[in-house]
Amino acid sequence: MRYIEPHAHMVSRTTDDYVSMVASGCAAVCEPAFWAGFDRSSVDGFYDYFLQLTDYEPKRAAKFGLPHFCWLCINPKESEDIGLAKEVLSIIPEFIDRPNVLGIGEIGLNKNSRNELEVLEMHIDLAARHDQLILVHTPHLEDKLKGTRLTLDALKNNPAIKPERVIIDHVEEHTVEMVLEAGFWAGMTLYPGSKCSPSRAIDIVETYGAERLWMNSACDWGVSIPLSIPYTAMEMRKRAHSAEAVDRLIYQNPQAFLRQSPKFTV
Amino acid sequence: MTRQEILDLYFVETRHKLIEIGAFLDRIARADGEEDFRLKAFHAGLAELVRDEPHAAKRVLLAFSDPTQEPIPTATTQTACGAWPGAL
Numbered sequence: 001m002r003y004i005e006p007h008a009h010m011v012s013r014t015t016d017d018y019v020s021m022v023a024s025g026c027a028a029v030c031e032p033a034f035w036a037g038f039d040r041s042s043v044d045g046f047y048d049y050f051l052q053l054t055d056y057e058p059k060r061a062a063k064f065g066l067p068h069f070c071w072l073c074i075n076p077k078e079s080e081d082i083g084l085a086k087e088v089l090s091i092i093p094e095f096i097d098r099p100n101v102l103g104i105g106e107i108g109l110n111k112n113s114r115n116e117l118e119v120l121e122m123h124i125d126l127a128a129r130h131d132q133l134i135l136v137h138t139p140h141l142e143d144k145l146k147g148t149r150l151t152l153d154a155l156k157n158n159p160a161i162k163p164e165r166v167i168i169d170h171v172e173e174h175t176v177e178m179v180l181e182a183g184f185w186a187g188m189t190l191y192p193g194s195k196c197s198p199s200r201a202i203d204i205v206e207t208y209g210a211e212r213l214w215m216n217s218a219c220d221w222g223v224s225i226p227l228s229i230p231y232t233a234m235e236m237r238k239r240a241h242s243a244e245a246v247d248r249l250i251y252q253n254p255q256a257f258l259r260q261s262p263k264f265t266v
Numbered sequence: 267m268t269r270q271e272i273l274d275l276y277f278v279e280t281r282h283k284l285i286e287i288g289a290f291l292d293r294i295a296r297a298d299g300e301e302d303f304r305l306k307a308f309h310a311g312l313a314e315l316v317r318d319e320p321h322a323a324k325r326v327l328l329a330f331s332d333p334t335q336e337p338i339p340t341a342t343t344q345t346a347c348g349a350w351p352g353a354l
Contacts, residue, residue: 111343144327149335
């Protein structure tokens with residue numbers, strides 16, 4: 001089995017996780033910028049974080065032969081502070097041409113506030129001006145439906161955005177259809193408790209098809225499972241999905257999307 | 267897969283989850299104090315399960331979701347609680 005982990009917060013994981021992932025067939029890992037579990041106090045904290053994502057972490061992964069890529073942004077949980085967000089956005093261009101940076105992400109909304117939406121629109125504009133791919137985080141639990149609708153509107157309102165260059169992540173049964181119908185890619189996150197289980201993710205594939213769909217673990221500092229993609233692949237095989245169908249979903253699909261960045265050569 | 271195959275693969279696991287729901291409701295019933303909007307939303311979600319209509323998972327998710335369209339003025343918290351307070 002081979003797979004691409006398109007969304008994992010490896011700075012929060014142990015080196016043992018890299019060993020397990022590579023031993024399970026992981027061919028590349030992609031790490032969106034996200035919330036540290038606490039609010040960073042200044043733009044300097046983000047500067048150091050972007051250095052970690054673009055310099056230190058790829059070296060750590062390379063020790064196990066694993067290509068490491070990343071996405072840059074200020075996470076929506078820290079977007080209520082517009083002043084800080086503007087400062088962070090101003091330093092992203094300094095990092096954007098680094099060899100493992102795939103685009104802008106994971107941007108989006110958290111509580112669907114006006115400031116979060118303004119910062120989302122600034123990120124979309126930044127991506128458009130620099131011709132970058134976009135990875136969108138959709139809100140948690142009761143906020144996901146509304147946040148997904150607002151996000152789709154914000155993306156459609158920017159005429160420079162091409163839907164096929166945007167992945168909208170953390171879809172569930174009530175949001176996947178609107179994302180795919182609008183022409184965007186959709187990510188299913190295999191995360192205990194708050195997002196998709198393996199069985200539900202496979203249900204979504206069986207209901208809507210595998211086109212423009214990928215799976216990720218989004219493993220981070222919370223209770224999460226770095227091997228959730230290969231575990232789900234095992235369950236797909238139990239449900240009589242062919243080896244080719246599994247490979248398409250967990251390797252070929254993320255590869256097809258990510259190869260829209262010339263830096264992704266896996 | 268056939269219905270028989272799906273039952274073979276998932277019945278015991280899902281039976282376990284159903285009993286957990288019963289135990290959760292028993293636990294709430296035994297406890298003292300006031301409940302809040304989350305329990306009402308939970309019952310609304312449960313009601314979706316017994317309807318003889320397709321897309322049960324989607325309907326449960328919608329029962330917990332904020333259906334409004336406008337952004338809120340300010341985010342006063344960073345966390346989600348799982349149910350929309352304005353639902354009931």
